[in-house]
Amino acid sequence: MSFERTLKKSEYDVQAIPLEGIAVARYQAGLRTEARIVDAxxxxxAEGGLEAATLKAICEEAGVKAGSFYNLFDSKEEVVIRVVRESIDAVDPDPGGAGTDTVDDLVAAFIRFFVEQPEMAKVYVIAAVNTETSDNGARRRFLRHHLRRVERFADAMMRQDRSLTSDTATMRAEILLGALDGLAFRWTIDSTFEFEKFALEAASRLS
Amino acid sequence: MSFERTLKKSEYDVQAIPLEGIAVARYQAGLRTEARIVDAxxxxxAEGGLEAATLKAICEEAGVKAGSFYNLFDSKEEVVIRVVRESIDAVDPDPGGAGTDTVDDLVAAFIRFFVEQPEMAKVYVIAAVNTETSDNGARRRFLRHHLRRVERFADAMMRQDRSLTSDTATMRAEILLGALDGLAFRWTIDSTFEFEKFALEAASRLS
DNA sequence: TCGTAATTTGAGTATACCCTCAACTTTGAG
DNA sequence: CTCAAAGTTGAGGGTATACTCAAATTACGA
Structure with missing residues (x-):
């Protein structure tokens, strides 16, 4: 077992940024292929969830052979996580992190992610649950993402109510996010569940 | 595709109960084997989650060959679901359904399931999420189980507060269960999370 | 134009899984 | 004791998966 790992092309910024002393020149062809794989x-x-996104399907959709995929990515998981993260970021009410988002904004963004991109949301849930035992790195990424979100919720709560201490705000944020996650999970089991209605009700009771 | 399906031995009560006109005599050996498979x-x-419970591992642990397994069960999923269900029933505060359980009882039972049988709880979560697209029967079973639970929570809430309407009680029950599920999910990602503390806090805010 | 290095190929490896089935052995009621 | 039915065997079918690599091809800076 080695602690080093090969850095893949896709981990470098576009156009040859040196990292750890190693420069990698990117060709246009490679960048385009990478984009096609991510799009695929x-x-x-979005269409059929994790089940549909087999390596074979991804490569066919992207018009690429498996070897090319592995020239650009370390694993299938890598590209899946990247896509899911991009999808979450796409509904962020305050991508710049200016600290101006309200609790309502954040709740609305959460709801929007699940309503507008249900399959992607399920992938997120499944990946988070499955990841636990096996991949430690992925698990920590999910945790970090969650903690950042808790912090943003807590900050928004404190901006809204100056008398809140940081601790109680964090606790309330964890509970609100827990409820939202749980209701979203509820909805993945039964798509007739009125997720948005319940989520808004929960938010009003918990913030 | 056929709408009929073969009933397996394990689906009959012990000792030859006729079902749909077909009697199946059970031998002691078969009953013991069935028990060994379920135990395995x-x-x-409980030890290593779904990942560890491969057919091969189950058969080895039970000291049985694959063919024997399939003489008793239709699929691996069948025995997994049975075990998970039994584990949940084992912490039921009111197994008889006498209608005497309080909200606190139900919350405590929920917490106990996750704290005492974490791996089993994760299996429950994973199975519920994964099941969605593929197996429709399993999905409906999970949904039915959830709805029963919501009903029990709602009933307990109404016993506690006579002024509650059935609708608002159901809504509150859904939200409380959502929060509990979400916090449990949160804890599967990070085992240092103080699940019990947050769950109790959520329960006190939501009931 | 040249040569290095990025990219692509695609057949193949490795592996894991659930499940089947025809032949054989054991059970236990009558 | 008999014998039909229950139970058992275990090799292997079928299918899917993610991933590898040596060799061929292409891009593009110098």
């Missing part, structure tokens, strides 16, 4: 993955995930 | 599955699930 996004489309497959 | 429970032990593997």
């Amino acid at each position: 993955t996004r489309s497959l995930l | 599955t429970r032990s593997l699930l």
Whole structure:
């Protein structure tokens, strides 16, 4: 077992940024292929979830052979996580992190992610649950993402109510996010569940 | 595609109960084997989750060959679901359904399931999420189980507060269960999360 | 134009899984 | 004791998966 790992092309910024002393020149062809693979993955995930996004399907959709895929990515998981993260970021009410978002904004963004991109949301849930035992790195990424979100919710709560201490705000944020996650999960089991209505009700009771 | 399906031995009550006109006599050997398979599955699930409970592992642990397994069960899923269900029933505060359980009882039972049988709880979550697209029967089973639970929570809430209407009680029950599920999910990602503390806090805010 | 290095190929490896089935052995009621 | 039915065997079918690599091809800076 080695602690080093090969850095893949896709991990470098566009156009040859040196990293750890190693420069990698990117060709246009490679960048385009990378984009096609990411697009193909996004489309497959949005259409049929994780089940549909097999390596074979991704490569066919992207018009690429498996070898090319692995020239650019370390694993299938890598591209899946990247796509899911991009999808979440796409509904962020305050991408710049200016600290101006309200609790309502954040709740609305959460709801929007699940309502507008249900398959992607399910992938997120499944990946988060499945990841636990096996991949430690992925698990930590999910945790970090969650903690950032808790912090933003807590900050928004404190901006709204100056008398809140940081601790109680964090606790309330965890509970509100827990409820939202749970209701979203509820909805993945039964798509007739009125997720939005319940989520808004929960938010009003918990913030 | 056929709408009929073969009934397996394990689906009959012990000792030859006729069902749909077909009687099946059970031998002691078969009953013992069935028990060994269920025990092996429970032990593997509790130890290493779904990942550990492969057919091969189950058969080895039970000291049985694959053919024997399939003489008794239709599929691996069948025995897994049975074990998970039994585990949930094992912490039921009111197994008889006498209608005497309080909200606190139900919350405590929920917490106990996750704290005492974490791996089993994860299996429950994973199975519920994964099941969605593929197996429709399993999905409906999970949904039915959830709805029963909502009903029990709602009933307990109404016993506690006579002024509650059935609708608002149901809504509150859904939200409380959502929060509990979400917090449990949160805890599967990070085992240092103080699940019990947050769950109790959520319960006090939501009931 | 040249040569290095990025990219692509695609057949193949490795592996894991659930499940089947025809032949054989054991059970236990009558 | 008999014998039909229950139970058992275990090799292997079928299918899917993610991933590898040596060799061929292409891009593009110098």
